[in-house]
Amino acid sequence: MKIALIAHDHKKDDIVLLAREFTPFLSACQLMATGTTGRRLHDEAGLTVECLLSGPFGGDLQIGARLAVGDVDVVVFLRDPMTAQPHEPDINALVRACDVHNVPCATNLAGARILLRGLILQGCVHP
Numbered sequence: 001m002k003i004a005l006i007a008h009d010h011k012k013d014d015i016v017l018l019a020r021e022f023t024p025f026l027s028a029c030q031l032m033a034t035g036t037t038g039r040r041l042h043d044e045a046g047l048t049v050e051c052l053l054s055g056p057f058g059g060d061l062q063i064g065a066r067l068a069v070g071d072v073d074v075v076v077f078l079r080d081p082m083t084a085q086p087h088e089p090d091i092n093a094l095v096r097a098c099d100v101h102n103v104p105c106a107t108n109l110a111g112a113r114i115l116l117r118g119l120i121l122q123g124c125v126h127p
């Protein structure tokens with residue numbers, strides 16, 4: 001199971017919290033993340049994560065490109081709805097790519113918990 005994890009700055013504490021809650025499951029998955037998110041997940045949750053570019057430097061687009069060729073199964077993208085982002089078009093492109101390719105995408109903590117619990121219940125515990 002290939003999971004992409006992304007969080008805007010005000011949501012990074014939330015994604016670390018989520019990662020700690022789901023560490024056994026996430027450890028069995030192949031993880032990729034935008035740069036700063038990935039480093040925090042590694043440093044603060046002990047996960048092995050492939051760190052791509054930071055979001056504003058193209059990380060969302062890198063994840064979108066992988067997703068478009070079937071290389072991403074699930075996206076957790078904790079967006080900050082209260083802060084304008086300089087790379088808003090990249091963010092929209094990634095979420096749109098999820099919809100185009102029917103890849104599940106959780107954009108807030110509550111949805112992410114339901115999505116990850118659902119994967120565990122389905123027995124998706126192996127990479």
Ligand SMILES: O=C(CO)COP(=O)(O)O
Pocket residue numbers: 006007008009033034035036037038053054055056059060091
């Ligand atoms: O900006 C982001 C997603 O749009 C996240 O990027 P970072 O994980 O590098 O902060």
